[in-house]
Amino acid sequence: MPNRFIRLLGCAFLLALCLGTAARAGTLVIESWRVDDKALWEQVLIPAFERNHPGIEVKFAPTTPTAYDAGVAGRLAAGTAGDLVACRPFDVSLALYRKGYLEKLNGRPGMQNFAPTAMVAWQTDDGNDIFCMPVASVIHGFLYNKKIFNRLDLQPPRTVDDFFTVLDVLKKSGVAPLALGTAEQWEASQMVFTSIGPNFWRGEAGRKALIGGRAKLTDAPFVEALQFEARLGTYLPKTANTQSYADSKALFATGRAAIFPTGSWEIAHFAQTPGLELGAFAPPVRRAGDACFISDHMDLGLGINRKSKNRADALQFLAWVGSQEFADLYTNRLTGFFTLSNHLIAMRDPVAKQMAEWRNACASTIRFNAQVLNRGQPSMESELWEVNAQVLNGSLAPHAAAARLQDGFAKWYKPQQK
Structure with missing residues (x-):
């Protein structure tokens, strides 16, 4: 076989290998207990992200709520969990962070759009470390x-x-x-x-x-x-x-x-x-x-699996979750779940708008x-x-x-x- 042909085959093999690796590296998996949100993620949120982030594929992989906590903890421990992890508020997610399963998110892009009070459900008791980005409250x-x-x-x-x-x-x-x-x-x-x-x-x-x-x-x-x-x-x-x-x-x-x-x-x-x-x-x-x-009630946050092989892409996705676009889509497409960000959102549902406005008149706890x-x-x-x-x-x-x-x-x- 001529040397030139062998070199061409070798180059083709390396190119295919690189492309395959890139495709695998660009697929983000989101763990969540919100099975009722599956259509929202697959039909609205993920397509909105992928339109402006070509090359990053996102998959939403929910687990039934009653099986989620133990299941995701087990997968994180085994190194088989998804790249992004839906975070319960307070102690459940804090335990995952203390075990070294979640990334520290202090100062990461997108976090600047949340007030300190919006982060209390996903920070250490001393307030020094933040391990999940706030998403929504009820x-x-x-x-x-x-x-x-x-x-x-x-x-x-x-x-x-x-x-x-x-x-x-x-x-x-x-x-x-x-x-x-x-x-x-x-x-x-x-x-x-x-x-x-x-x-x-x-x-x-x-x-x-x-x-x-x-x-x-x-x-x-x-x-x-x-x-x-x-x-x-x-x-x-x-x-x-x-x-x-x-x-x-x-x-x-x-x-x-x-x-x-x-x-x-x-x-x-x-x-x-x-x-x-x-x-x-x-x-x-x-x-x-x-x-x-x-x-x-702070209902949902989103964190990054420390063992993710797609860390850079996960950070891009998380930055988008902190954006005006995500806050608007999530709040208005999942009525009754309110963004925890500082973005001003024009809520279309009158009852949801009324309840959100209670925050202006009453103190939240x-x-x-x-x-x-x-x-x-x-x-x-x-x-x-x-x-x-x-x-x-x-x-x-x-x-x-x-x-x-x-x-x-x-x-x-x-x-x-x-």
Whole structure:
């Protein structure tokens, strides 16, 4: 075989090898638990990125929510995880960072578009290291049926007294006041206690006082939140303890209940319900003139796998996630999930816009036990589920509920053992 032909074959082989390596290196895989967002990523977000980043292919590879945490941790440990990792807020992702699985993102392109307060869910306890870029938050509140309210000449309540007056009118009219059950327990904690509680314990001030050991769960603000909840329980149907979250959604969607304690993530679902005129109101304040607080839960961040073979491309993608284009697409295509960036977004959905504007009038706080309070046993999360469900069902008195929560907390948290 002539030497020239051999050299040509060798060059062709090397060129093919280089091209193949480049193709493999340019494919980014995104790990996530958000299976319901798959169409958004594949049909909107990824194509928008790829249009301006030729040569970088992106694949969205979600895992079912219940299997995600253990699954992605295992893949990160084995070196088989994707390049980009959807980050749960606070302790779950912090544990991944401490194990060396996630890149440190301080000062990376795109991070400059987030205020320090937007990063607290994805930073170390001392605030020195940031390991995931903030993506979106959700806001807790109450959705209501405007047609029912108009028919009964009701206004969205602002105070606790207003709220129970509205519930009384609804109950007397024969309409179920609340689409709320306790069968799954988590609703009692996250849809009620987490939502209304900040107006009693003054949001971050109360939460941080617990962490610092300056307050106890048996203090008046926390007991009063449980007392509100106990009173709320008297407006639930007798079958509330067998009513699931899906049952509650159906009850509200069909107009058989007037108010749904939930969050912004359900706006898109109910916006597609024929005949339902949707409204929203913020958790009621204790008294007229009180400052208001909302649970503005940091839901999703995005980090980089430290073992990624496509680190440079992953950083490009992350920089785009911090851009105006991504914030606009995500906020307006995934209604009820709000960008955590500083970009000004013109929200098209009126209910989502209304809920986002609560941030201007009220102070934001995170879910009650999202940070630090879940790090011991008994699990604060599990305790809150059980205790709040029992309070709503009327089987556990508010003072006894507070004592149980405090006793469990003090068993493992040293600042509470003073």
